[in-house]
Amino acid sequence: MPELPEVETVVRDLRPLLVGRTVEAMWAGEQKLRRPWKVMWPRKLVGTRVSEINRRGKWIIISLTSKARGRPPAGFLLVHLGMTGQFTVMPSADPIKDHTHFLFFLDNRTNLQYRDPRRFGSVEWFPPNTDVEKHLGEKLGPEPFGLPAQPFRDAVRASKRTLKAILLDQSVVAGVGNIYADESLHRAKLHPETRGADLTDAGCDRLRKAIEVVLTRAIDGRGSTIRDYVGGSGLRGGFQNEFAVYGRGGEGCPTCGAEVQVLRVAGRSSHFCPACQPR
Numbered sequence: 671m672p673e674l675p676e677v678e679t680v681v682r683d684l685r686p687l688l689v690g691r692t693v694e695a696m697w698a699g700e701q702k703l704r705r706p707w708k709v710m711w712p713r714k715l716v717g718t719r720v721s722e723i724n725r726r727g728k729w730i731i732i733s734l735t736s737k738a739r740g741r742p743p744a745g746f747l748l749v750h751l752g753m754t755g756q757f758t759v760m761p762s763a764d765p766i767k768d769h770t771h772f773l774f775f776l777d778n779r780t781n782l783q784y785r786d787p788r789r790f791g792s793v794e795w796f797p798p799n800t801d802v803e804k805h806l807g808e809k810l811g812p813e814p815f816g817l818p819a820q821p822f823r824d825a826v827r828a829s830k831r832t833l834k835a836i837l838l839d840q841s842v843v844a845g846v847g848n849i850y851a852d853e854s855l856h857r858a859k860l861h862p863e864t865r866g867a868d869l870t871d872a873g874c875d876r877l878r879k880a881i882e883v884v885l886t887r888a889i890d891g892r893g894s895t896i897r898d899y900v901g902g903s904g905l906r907g908g909f910q911n912e913f914a915v916y917g918r919g920g921e922g923c924p925t926c927g928a929e930v931q932v933l934r935v936a937g938r939s940s941h942f943c944p945a946c947q948p949r
């Protein structure tokens with residue numbers, strides 16, 4: 671499932687391909703995604719111009735303006751990649767792949783495509799002046815970069831749940847999923863079943879810094895491709911080759927050589943080193 675580094679890579683790839691382009695026409699498929707697409711939305715969208723593309727947590731927000739003088743706002747597209755979503759700009763002459771659900775035809779012989787074999791993702795339009803944050807469907811905590819120490823300590827220690835569950839929840843920090851939770855806990859030398867309420871100041875600080883370092887390095891590596899993920903220009907990620915523990919059960923820990931173990935925590939497979947991350 672795409673997490674923050676993958677979604678950030680898509681946004682960075684799409685920005686130069688999309689900002690300033692006008693949507694000249696669009697096509698929406700008939701298969702249902704996680705959230706419904708409404709038949710009146712193309713009329714709102716066609717003729718608008720992309721003014722910005724940004725990320726919040728694992729969500730992509732595309733801001734649109736009208737072509738009228740002074741360019742008033744014309745709404746937003748809110749996109750989630752779900753499990754297998756691919757959001758790319760491709761030449762219009764390229765063949766369209768199976769499982770493509772949306773095509774936005776741009777004014778330079780390219781199109782923005784949304785492809786999603788498992789259909790857990792979504793593409794929605796919202797009118798101007800919408801507080802998009804209210805429609806994300808989850809309470810999102812702060813972005814994980816440059817977080818101040820004390821509020822993070824307080825938020826982690828307010829929970830009796832495991833650190834793995836806290837990281838997956840999104841409300842303490844936005845954007846971390848199964849891969850980067852495991853990688854961050856390994857870097858912070860914390861066991862995934864440690865309770866938030868039991869963490870020391872030093873443990874909280876290690877975790878906060880580990881999340882930031884792991885996500886930054888993953889963005890530098892253009893995210894991780896386990897199966898379907900590609901960036902906004904169709905290229906696969908490279909960070910999967912640098913995992914310390916994720917998906918490496920039974921192999922040696924790169925820090926100490928002990929065998930990486932797999933444990934079910936918070937309903938997900940959790941990969942950790944029993945020597946580096948003692949209970």
Ligand SMILES: [Zn+2]
Nearest residue numbers: 923926943946
């Ligand atoms: Zn180790």
